[in-house]
Amino acid sequence: MSYPYTFFRPDRIEKLRGRVARELSAKRMEHVNAVEDMAFRIGLLFYWNDCETLNLLRAAALLHDVTKELTDEEQLAILREHSVTPLSEDLASMPTIHALTGALIIPEKFPEFADQMLIDAVRYHTTGREGMSLIEKIIFLADYIDDTRTYPSCVALREEFFGANPVNMSEDERVRHLDRAALVSIENTLSYLESKGRSIHPLTLSARADLKARLGQ
């Protein structure tokens, strides 16, 4: 049977999984596979009749941490190679920088997946940003509530998100439900960073302000 979609065919997703697995430890790959699963699960609520976008979500999830295990020096080398000067805020939050480098390497290392929506989902999965697309928000949330996450706040949000039975909501209510969940994950992350005295990326603050405004809070 020939598959009607040309860009994100299932066999390409499986090949991609193999390539990503070679870049990452088994532990990280377990997380990546779980994010893919979660992105698909959340994605079904919005794109149940859109196989192309569901596969785009799966590919974005598979690629979201592709540079996560590189050293800080290797991350900075990728930025230099692409003539990207990191902001002082990026350097102050080094654990978020793999989102930037991951997005930069996709066009050259994974050109068949170099869709701008996918690249932006990878680019903003650690910090969020103002005006996130639905796809960006799905990857952002999936990374926080995937089934390998055992922090109580992640477990609680996962249970809350699906427990509210979003499949029965209207489309508008479902988007608000996703916005609320993304906002909770940001609030939790901010409290964690504050408690550790770690720096907070300004993109995360603008993501929070934007989601609050959308929700009328």
Ligand SMILES: [Fe+2]
């Ligand atoms: Fe991740």
